Amino acid sequence: MAVLTLPTDPAPANMPVALVSAKNTLTPAFGGAEQELLRKGTRYALTFSMPPMTYVQSMEWDDLMAEGDTVLMRVFQPGLVIPNPGTPMVKGAGQAGTSLVIDGLPAGYVIRKGQFLSVVSAGQRFLYRAKASATANGSGEATVALRTMLRRPPNDNDVVEIAQPMIEGFVRDLGEWAVGVERLVGLQFTVRERE
Known part of the structure; x- marks a missing residue:
């Protein structure tokens, strides 16, 4: 396939x-x-x-x-202006539930409520939507509450597509x-x- x-x-x-x-x-x-x-x-x-x-x-x-x-x-x-998110990646393997910890974002970067993001894990993309706004801390880390549960535990450093989710x-x-x-x-x- x-x-x-x-x-x-x-x-x-x-x-x-x-x-x-x-x-x-x-x-x-x-x-x-x-x-x-x-x-x-x-x-x-x-x-x-x-x-x-x-x-x-x-x-x-x-x-x-x-x-x-x-x-x-x-x-x-349409109409959503997405600033450069840096190099967002999953922070920590084995995450489950309805939140995702991301790092590699610019400090203060905001992921808006309702915004889509996709996670590339083991060669497959998984689409998610933010349940609430999340702001990256000074280290570029943010915990994003998701509208749906993670379908598969991502690996550490899996790519998170924010600028162009798929x-x-x-x-x-x-x-x-x-x-x-x-x-x-x-x-x-x-x-x-x-x-």
Whole structure:
């Protein structure tokens, strides 16, 4: 299985974000309070609606039709200005739960609530979203609260992508590759993380 990198141009016209939840909801048979049991495995599925492009431009997106391979697509965060994050890396192996300790950031660097980041661990990317803002201390370390649980314990010094987070997964819901009467192609597809 190969990992195919999709183009970054043009940027998507629309990018709905969905959670593929691994939680378990317990509903009492005779009434009472429901409980949600969080489990590892909740991941993201992003649907990309591309602006109309010429047929020749659309040929660059042919990797969407690859079967058995995963694709890598940049997560777009329009209007979010992301300053240079330095060389962010995981600080300490074996982390678990809903927070991630990062080092290699400039002192005072802020990761904003709702901002996406990806962790490259053992050759695979995992997409996460900050649950709250986090500020790097004077040593360039920050503990980022995550919206979802870490799906796999990262290794020490795994790369953390903040400036250009990426989603890696299988292509789902690829619509028709049709050329309209205006001779333009409009693509829509979902990239769903595999793990």
